[in-house]
Amino acid sequence: MPWRRASAARAPRRPTRHGRHGRQGRSSVVRPPLPPLDTRIDRFDLAVAGAAEFLRSAWSDLRDVRFEIADMPAAPDRDGIPRWKVLRDEKRIVVFRLPLERLSHLHRDDDLHRKMLVEGAVFRAAAEYLDRDPWDLGPERFL
Template identity: 70%
Template sequence: MAWRKSRQTSTPTRRPARHGRHGREGRSPVVRPPLPPLETRAERFDLAVGTAAEFLRSAWPELRDVSFEVGDMPAASDEDGIPRWTTLAAEKRIILYRLPIERLSHLHRNDELHRRMMIESCVFRAAAEYLGRDPWDLGPERFRF
């Protein structure tokens, strides 16, 4: 018995591209596709403090060795209420407390720009307290429009 090729003109059916060679769906990638980075309030706060601190360090040589740090809450409240920052001149540190600044500040308008301006103003006031100056003396050209 001789073997013959069949003369069918139909083309073989192809599986969809999502199936593997065994007919199963392909596995999902281990790493998801690149998504925009998630930005939390804490990260936005750190960015605002960092940019204001870099501006102050470049403008005032006295602040170049000062460490600007971010803390969540102060250890205790004082007679004036909950402090927004602590300046430690002996240790060359300025600690800004994120939660009191974010939650106890009264904003003129509740949007991203005004929140950032509030954070930067706290950085300026803390640096002015550290230097023993008026906050407006630290960056007068920054506030002229």
């Protein structure tokens, strides 16, 4: 006797909210109400990248310069632990995260002042690269 398929009218239908195994769909691991993961390192990277993009757009001498982030310098200078290093021959500026975060004293320890500290270090490093005063890098911002 040949096998015949049951017609759709006679076959029981599952509700659409169930999956093919009869269970309800599973939720995602991270639900939308939870805030996205945001770490201190991510905020540091964003502050450096934002300041670097502003400086590159304002100064054509900095368009080919790479702004890099490192945790710590290899060895301290005779003046102490550097916050950044300018390598003109390699067209690189390296900003050191840990000395900036841990050795700098803020009068108010919040996200805005930490961001301003990082951006100020990027501006001072770029000014050292260009042999200029940091206040000359963005004069239209401060008028």
